Amino acid sequence: xxxxxxxxxxxxxxxxxxxxxxxxxxxxxxxxxxxxxxxxxxxxxxxxxxxxxxxxxxxxxxxxxxxxxxxxxxxxxxxxxxxxxxxxxxxxxxxxxxxxxxxxxxxxxxxxxxxxxxxxxxxxxxxxxxxxxxxxxxxxxxxxxxxxxxxxxxxxxxxxxxxxxxxxxxxxxxxxxxxxxxxxxxxxxxxxxxxxxxxxxxxxxxxxxxxxxxx
Numbered sequence: 744x745x746x747x748x749x750x751x752x753x754x755x756x757x758x759x760x761x762x763x764x765x766x767x768x769x770x771x772x773x774x775x776x777x778x779x780x781x782x783x784x785x786x787x788x789x790x791x792x793x794x795x796x797x798x799x800x801x802x803x804x805x806x807x808x809x810x811x812x813x814x815x816x817x818x819x820x821x822x823x824x825x826x827x828x829x830x831x832x833x834x835x836x837x838x839x840x841x842x843x844x845x846x847x848x849x850x851x852x853x854x855x856x857x858x859x860x861x862x863x864x865x866x867x868x869x870x871x872x873x874x875x876x877x878x879x880x881x882x883x884x885x886x887x888x889x890x891x892x893x894x895x896x897x898x899x900x901x902x903x904x905x906x907x908x909x910x911x912x913x914x915x916x917x918x919x920x921x922x923x924x925x926x927x928x929x930x931x932x933x934x935x936x937x938x939x940x941x942x943x944x945x946x947x948x949x950x951x952x953x954x955x956x957x958x
Contacts, residue, residue, distance in 0.1 A: 755889035793883075
């Protein structure tokens with residue numbers, strides 16, 4: 744089970760989709776309660792989204808949204824990624840997610856971020872100071888609030904792709920319903936055969952190369 748013995752309100756932040764060839768990068772920020780009812784066992788099942796089945800993720804997503812003190816989602820489109828690069832887009836999406844959480848409840852006094860990069864978050868207001876933060880490598884395996892954020896971000900992004908596949912038949916040429924935008928063999932084969940479509944990250948090498956090679 745993840746460590747969960749906070750002495751203060753710590754907002755967890757994580758992103759998903761940095762390595763994808765298609766679609767946006769999405770971040771989530773989550774502040775769970777300091778304690779849980781004794782009979783509540785579901786919070787103990789929260790872990791890094793990559794270690795949870797799709798079915799369980801959806802259950803935990805609903806639980807997190809109902810239980811969290813506050814949460815927020817932030818997103819940067821593939822166009823923004825191509826314009827400012829994936830690192831800056833990821834950081835920007837984190838800022839958006841934190842701000843959405845802050846608008847619901849500015850209770851948190853520290854921000855815990857998965858990974859090694861972060862831009863300090865300053866709440867609105869001329870006199871506001873940046874909220875202290877800590878970057879934690881493998882944070883989604885160590886801190887419950889970060890793991891909760893990873894689940895919300897993953898579910899939100901997956902839903903975007905799933906809904907897009909229903910509305911755009913050409914997305915199925917790249918097997919996006921299954922790979923969610925990651926560079927699987929079927930996705931790469933689709934790129935080589937059909938070239939990129941709107942939604943592909945043109946600044947990523949496999950996409951750029953496919954632009955030159957496709958008929």
